[in-house]
Amino acid sequence: MDTPDRAAAAARAEDSPLFSFIDSLSPIEPLKSAYSASSIQAYQSLNITSISSIFTSPHDNAQKESKLSKSSFAEFSESEVCADESDKNKPSKSSNAVRLFACTSTLTQATHKITSSVSEGTVGPPEGSNDLPQPGQFDSGSPDHNTTPCHGVRSDLKQGKCRKLQAFQTAKTNTSEKRKCLFSTEVQLMDGCQPEKLNDEILGCDWDDLISATSGELIAYDEDHKGVQLAVSNAESCGFLLSKLTGDGDISDRTHPSSSTQTYYRELLMDEDQTENAQLVPDGEKNISTEEIQDNLYEANGSIPTGYKVETQQQRGMRRRCLVFEAAGYSNRIVQKESVMDLSVSTCKGKSPVQNHSNPGKTPSPRVLRGIGLHLNALALTSKDKMICQDPMSSLVPSSATQQEAHGKMLSAGENFIHPGGELLELQMDDDCSAGVFLGNDHDSSQSNSPQKKRRKSDNGDDGEACKRCSCKKSKCLKLYCECFAAGVYCSEPCSCQGCLNKPIHEEIVLSTRKQIEFRNPLAFAPKVIRMSDAGQDITGEDPNNTPASARHKRGCNCKKSSCLKKYCECYQGGVGCSSNCRCEGCKNTFGKRDAAVSTEAEEMKQGGEEAENCGKEKENDLQKANAQSEDHPFLELVPITPPFDVSSSLLKPPNFSSAKPPRPTKARSNSSRSSSKAPGAVHSQKFSKIANSGLNEEMPDILRDDASPGNCVKTSSPNGKRVSPPHNALSVSPSRKGGRKLILKSIPSFPSLIGDASSGSSMNSSESAFNTASPLALASYSYACPWNQPGPS
DNA sequence: GAGTTTGAAACT
DNA sequence: CAGTTTCAAACTC
Numbered sequence: 107m108d109t110p111d112r113a114a115a116a117a118r119a120e121d122s123p124l125f126s127f128i129d130s131l132s133p134i135e136p137l138k139s140a141y142s143a144s145s146i147q148a149y150q151s152l153n154i155t156s157i158s159s160i161f162t163s164p165h166d167n168a169q170k171e172s173k174l175s176k177s178s179f180a181e182f183s184e185s186e187v188c189a190d191e192s193d194k195n196k197p198s199k200s201s202n203a204v205r206l207f208a209c210t211s212t213l214t215q216a217t218h219k220i221t222s223s224v225s226e227g228t229v230g231p232p233e234g235s236n237d238l239p240q241p242g243q244f245d246s247g248s249p250d251h252n253t254t255p256c257h258g259v260r261s262d263l264k265q266g267k268c269r270k271l272q273a274f275q276t277a278k279t280n281t282s283e284k285r286k287c288l289f290s291t292e293v294q295l296m297d298g299c300q301p302e303k304l305n306d307e308i309l310g311c312d313w314d315d316l317i318s319a320t321s322g323e324l325i326a327y328d329e330d331h332k333g334v335q336l337a338v339s340n341a342e343s344c345g346f347l348l349s350k351l352t353g354d355g356d357i358s359d360r361t362h363p364s365s366s367t368q369t370y371y372r373e374l375l376m377d378e379d380q381t382e383n384a385q386l387v388p389d390g391e392k393n394i395s396t397e398e399i400q401d402n403l404y405e406a407n408g409s410i411p412t413g414y415k416v417e418t419q420q421q422r423g424m425r426r427r428c429l430v431f432e433a434a435g436y437s438n439r440i441v442q443k444e445s446v447m448d449l450s451v452s453t454c455k456g457k458s459p460v461q462n463h464s465n466p467g468k469t470p471s472p473r474v475l476r477g478i479g480l481h482l483n484a485l486a487l488t489s490k491d492k493m494i495c496q497d498p499m500s501s502l503v504p505s506s507a508t509q510q511e512a513h514g515k516m517l518s519a520g521e522n523f524i525h526p527g528g529e530l531l532e533l534q535m536d537d538d539c540s541a542g543v544f545l546g547n548d549h550d551s552s553q554s555n556s557p558q559k560k561r562r563k564s565d566n567g568d569d570g571e572a573c574k575r576c577s578c579k580k581s582k583c584l585k586l587y588c589e590c591f592a593a594g595v596y597c598s599e600p601c602s603c604q605g606c607l608n609k610p611i612h613e614e615i616v617l618s619t620r621k622q623i624e625f626r627n628p629l630a631f632a633p634k635v636i637r638m639s640d641a642g643q644d645i646t647g648e649d650p651n652n653t654p655a656s657a658r659h660k661r662g663c664n665c666k667k668s669s670c671l672k673k674y675c676e677c678y679q680g681g682v683g684c685s686s687n688c689r690c691e692g693c694k695n696t697f698g699k700r701d702a703a704v705s706t707e708a709e710e711m712k713q714g715g716e717e718a719e720n721c722g723k724e725k726e727n728d729l730q731k732a733n734a735q736s737e738d739h740p741f742l743e744l745v746p747i748t749p750p751f752d753v754s755s756s757l758l759k760p761p762n763f764s765s766a767k768p769p770r771p772t773k774a775r776s777n778s779s780r781s782s783s784k785a786p787g788a789v790h791s792q793k794f795s796k797i798a799n800s801g802l803n804e805e806m807p808d809i810l811r812d813d814a815s816p817g818n819c820v821k822t823s824s825p826n827g828k829r830v831s832p833p834h835n836a837l838s839v840s841p842s843r844k845g846g847r848k849l850i851l852k853s854i855p856s857f858p859s860l861i862g863d864a865s866s867g868s869s870m871n872s873s874e875s876a877f878n879t880a881s882p883l884a885l886a887s888y889s890y891a892c893p894w895n896q897p898g899p900s
Numbered sequence: 901g902a903g904t905t906t907g908a909a910a911c912t
Numbered sequence: 913c914a915g916t917t918t919c920a921a922a923c924t925c
Contacts, residue, residue, distance in 0.1 A: 580919065586909055587919050626910085664907065673922055674906045 575601040583608035584619040586630055591616070594631060662687030662700075670695035 576597060578588045583606040586592045590601060590608055596616075597608045607615050623630045662685055668674040670684055670693045677684045683698015684690055693700040 576920080578920065581909095585919080587921085589921080592909095623909095630909090666907080668906065668922095672906080674908090676908080679922095 576603050577601070578603040578606065580605075582606060584616065586623065591620075592631065594620075663690050664688070665690040665693070669693065670700070 576583060576588045576590045578585075578601075581587045581591075583591050583597050583601070583603045588597070588603070588608060590597045590603075596610055597603050597606045607619075609616075620631070663670060663675045663677045665675045665677075665688075668678075670678050670688075670690050673679045675684075675690065675695065677688060677690075678695050678697065681697055684693045684695045684700035685698075686700065688700045690700055
């Protein structure tokens with residue numbers, strides 16, 4: 107960051123002929139400056155104080171960026187947002203991306219080196235593979251970048267930008283570079299199409315991402331981070347991405363530095379995107395540039411900085427995607443490594459082979475995908491998840507180099523996964539959809555982790571309704587009645603709603619409404635069904651006992667006529683047995699009767715799985731659906747809660763961690779009180795004690811009680827826990843939390859992210875400062891926890 | 901596809 | 913906090 111360093115770096119770069127060439131192409135200096143202290147200042151001014159972002163995964167940065175963009179450029183973003191929808195993929199963007207891409211191709215290794223050197227210059231001395239800016243360096247730099255140029259860019263780029271940003275986020279080691287690239291790209295965009303060497307170079311690494319971003323959809327792959335994802339149409343959503351990536355990413359990076367560096371994001375270019383791109387850039391250039399570039403990248407891997415190489419070759423990013431796709435093993439299989447190139451090529455050409463494969467007939471529009479984002483809750487709640495969209499899935503399908511790896515990552519990712527903002531949600535949806543789509547293809551089942559996805563896939567695939575979504579008429583999709591809104595996702599094409607305001611265009615309204623609802627009921631957007639089982643087992647591994655059956659409906663149902671044997675019953679719908687919290691009458695929940703639960707909750711918790719099985723026999727279809735929902739998305743569960751939530755109540759966040767006080771789930775209490783009132787207090791208390799006492803307990807009890815235990819937020823289970831726990835002392839608060847975290851994540855609605863975006867900017871700073879090292883996950887958890895911590899409405 | 905049932909969400 | 917109304921999903925035909 108220091109000027110001397112920059113000077114040195116600059117000198118180096120200048121020395122190389124490439125540098126001169128690059129200069130001719132586009133001025134890089136601006137970027138440098140951006141990275142430099144000046145940028146930092148700007149960053150600070152923006153209120154993005156926390157450097158923690160540096161430590162954190164790219165996600166954090168992205169979030170911050172998004173936040174910044176939003177907060178500082180809220181006007182822009184909004185106006186742009188509107189424009190985005192109409193102009194999602196602006197030619198300028200695509201053109202820029204194309205340019206960058208082309209530049210990168212031309213630049214090849216030398217350029218990469220230069221870029222790296224440049225980055226280094228800002229940060230520190232580059233070396234060999236290290237040429238690429240180190241994460242830490244970037245981190246420091248990235249924020250700056252983000253702050254200054256990004257804002258403008260973001261606003262301009264809008265969704266596409268966000269996507270790009272997200273993509274950047276995904277990259278770990280490369281992240282910094284990627285970030286730079288993003289920034290650079292963003293900058294260019296802002297500037298208007300000014301090609302920049304750095305950008306190009308950087309883009310070389312991320313250009314795919316950029317392209318994807320421009321194209322419309324992004325698929326983020328964070329091998330290391332696993333959790334990351336997506337992008338999304340709105341910058342807002344970008345902000346939400348918090349995903350655990352940070353935490354995971356950090357960890358993973360540490361553990362697997364080399365691999366970590368390779369995060370990959372891919373975009374499937376939609377026809378639109380392609381067309382747009384084509385328009386923007388000469389066809390020949392585009393195609394050639396992209397293809398060549400890719401080829402070059404692959405070929406030049408040796409020459410290319412490790413980070414680049416890895417990314418291009420390994421396409422770890424894809425793996426992430428794979429998470430989604432994993433379920434759809436098919437996608438992975440089909441595409442595989444080649445898929446990456448194919449994708450890139452396809453994007454250039456117009457349609458990605460993948461898309462063709464998945465849905466020859468359909469060409470999922472980026473929009474669709476965006477909208478599709480599934481919500482964990484939604485998933486858990488209904489088969490609707492299916493809605494998500496097969497198409498997107500298919501389109502997205504990028505194959506991962508190693509499916510298995512991807513799977514593993516996916517799982518982890520799922521765990522880590524946080525729902526970003528609405529767009530992110532979309533991505534999620536995409537993932538989900540993909541999962542759903544692929545469910546049929548469960549090949550990947552080997553993934554072990556993604557059983558849920560598999561199930562869903564099957565479900566989705568089976569259901570023609572897969573893409574069905576809400577059909578609100580009077581609620582304007584701004585109430586919990588709306589599944590989309592409840593799930594924290596924007597309504598999209600599949601929706602048949604009327605007067606829908608749950609769209610990126612009305613982000614503010616959505617956020618405000620969401621806040622209101624959350625204020626009224628902090629748990630409103632929390633997952634209705636907490637499912638320790640899969641997530642806990644897989645992720646945590648700590649709670650072998652937890653079985654799907656163990657999961658219970660948080661609030662408990664109030665069924666009277668359905669006997670808890672129909673989807674009317676949330677418990678049944680969620681594939682969980684009724685618990686003492688339920689006030690149902692004549693409960694016959696196949697997953698576990700309330701009475702039984704009360705009397706033998708402990709057993710149920712352990713054996714819940716059995717119950718589920720039994721129930722499943724009774725109604726295979728229903729059960730499958732339910733199970734799929736609940737189980738399939740274990741990692742969905744993991745999904746971060748709503749950042750917004752955090753944001754809204756965010757103020758508490760820092761305190762949470764710092765403060766030993768366990769967050770109180772105000773509602774939880776209310777729930778408990780409720781349940782207690784209805785159910786025998788003794789029983790309830792017993793459960794509690796059980797939970798508290800048993801190590802396993804964490805699983806369900808936490809969740810169910812999640813409310814009860816504020817810790818839930820904190821708990822970050824395995825994946826999350828990894829990231830979070832170390833840094834977050836406060837988190838450590840209760841061991842039990844681990845399990846809770848999983849649950850928590852699940853519940854988190856994507857929308858929250860939206861909220862989070864708005865508030866996050868300032869709030870994040872404080873929180874980040876507190877966390878610093880904390881991973882994004884931590885943040886997410888934190889934020890999530892905060893709400894809980896706060897009595898909220900109470 | 902239309903109408904009914906259902907229970908959660910929202911409202912008072 | 914309890915009761916009522918509103919709402920949209922789930923279900924039935």
